[in-house]
Amino acid sequence: MAAMIEVEGLTKRFGPVIAVDDVSMTVERGEVLGFLGPNGAGKSTTMKMIAGFLTPTAGTARLAGHDVLAEPLAVKRRLGYLPEGAPTYPDMTVLAFLDWVASVRGFSGAERRARVERAMRATSLGDVIYYPIEALSKGFKRRVGLAQALLHDPEVLILDEPTDGLDPNQKHEVRRLISAMASEKAIIISTHILEEVEAICTRAVVIARGRLVADGSPAALAARSRWHNAVTVRVPPGQRAAAMAALRGLAGVAAVEAEETPIDGLVSVSALPASGQSIEVSVRQALAAASISPAELWVERGRLDEVFRTITTAAGGLREAA
Numbered sequence: 097m098a099a100m101i102e103v104e105g106l107t108k109r110f111g112p113v114i115a116v117d118d119v120s121m122t123v124e125r126g127e128v129l130g131f132l133g134p135n136g137a138g139k140s141t142t143m144k145m146i147a148g149f150l151t152p153t154a155g156t157a158r159l160a161g162h163d164v165l166a167e168p169l170a171v172k173r174r175l176g177y178l179p180e181g182a183p184t185y186p187d188m189t190v191l192a193f194l195d196w197v198a199s200v201r202g203f204s205g206a207e208r209r210a211r212v213e214r215a216m217r218a219t220s221l222g223d224v225i226y227y228p229i230e231a232l233s234k235g236f237k238r239r240v241g242l243a244q245a246l247l248h249d250p251e252v253l254i255l256d257e258p259t260d261g262l263d264p265n266q267k268h269e270v271r272r273l274i275s276a277m278a279s280e281k282a283i284i285i286s287t288h289i290l291e292e293v294e295a296i297c298t299r300a301v302v303i304a305r306g307r308l309v310a311d312g313s314p315a316a317l318a319a320r321s322r323w324h325n326a327v328t329v330r331v332p333p334g335q336r337a338a339a340m341a342a343l344r345g346l347a348g349v350a351a352v353e354a355e356e357t358p359i360d361g362l363v364s365v366s367a368l369p370a371s372g373q374s375i376e377v378s379v380r381q382a383l384a385a386a387s388i389s390p391a392e393l394w395v396e397r398g399r400l401d402e403v404f405r406t407i408t409t410a411a412g413g414l415r416e417a418a
């Protein structure tokens with residue numbers, strides 16, 4: 097069976113600027129795809145095209161087998177889309193807005209009330225339902241947008257920075273909500289928050305200057321870090337030099353880095369492996385031979401922020417059309 101979301105050769109030019117450049121990917125039911133990239137990389141433009149809100153210069157997007165431009169009604173029934181920013185009806189109250197969205201979606205009577213009620217409950221809007229949208233804080237506006245996207249329980253969710261502007265508790269709630277829905281839907285979220293990707297995404301796609309530059313599980317991406325399988329130990333500042341000396345030159349160790357300033361009376365000393373190999377055993381032996389017993393020792397999975405920086409800063413600024 098075809099993937100729930102199929103994107104092929106999607107391209108968007110704004111005058112001389114290539115905002116999105118030949119992006120292809122598929123997303124299956126059960127996947128939460130984290131869409132990552134620096135400001136201006138092309139995330140929002142790609143999501144708008146997948147949602148059918150912006151016509152591509154070239155390429156196609158299909159949801160559940162339906163072309164987003166040729167079959168807009170079939171697509172809109174299956175799609176919940178949270179655009180960037182706030183809902184566009186600032187004068188309406190939250191309740192009136194969601195009720196109106198439900199009626200546009202074709203629900204009436206008890207079913208309409210039940211759907212609005214459920215969407216408001218899922219996004220914790222209970223306290224503000226009689227507020228005009230324009231009077232709400234940024235976090236509440238995001239949640240009204242999210243409620244609107246969830247109302248018809250669509251199979252595909254495209255959420256442009258769903259946790260932007262939320263406080264830490266609200267972020268946690270929205271992540272929980274997304275994870276709870278994940279098994280039945282295909283979900284794309286864009287985010288700048290790498291911990292969000294590790295927390296809820298099954299897959300991460302990185303876009304830079306309009307191009308896809310990485311696609312894999314968060315763990316696989318983190319494994320590309322020079323910190324993958326690095327061993328970090330915490331020792332008293334007096335043992336810092338001895339620990340560094342013991343680890344330097346060890347087989348399989350590419351570099352040794354250490355903190356200058358103690359935290360809670362200890363400094364971290366890290367051995368970074370050559371080509372991601374496991375060095376824990378030899379690090380333990382080398383420290384024991386130097387009579388150093390660290391207060392803590394751990395093996396790192398890799399640092400997504402470092403991988404992200406490396407991938408997205410490789411080739412400079414915006415691209416222009418030839």
Ligand SMILES: Nc1ncnc2c1ncn2[C@@H]1O[C@H](COP(=O)(O)OP(=O)(O)OP(=O)(O)O)[C@@H](O)[C@H]1O
Nearest residue numbers: 110113115133134135136137138139140141142414
């Ligand atoms: N309507 C438009 N007209 C002209 N240029 C545009 C338009 N929309 C987007 N762009 C340009 O396309 C590029 C990609 O923008 P886009 O908003 O998709 O990036 P983004 O990855 O979502 O960024 P952010 O993380 O800041 O939201 C940017 O250079 C932007 O200035």
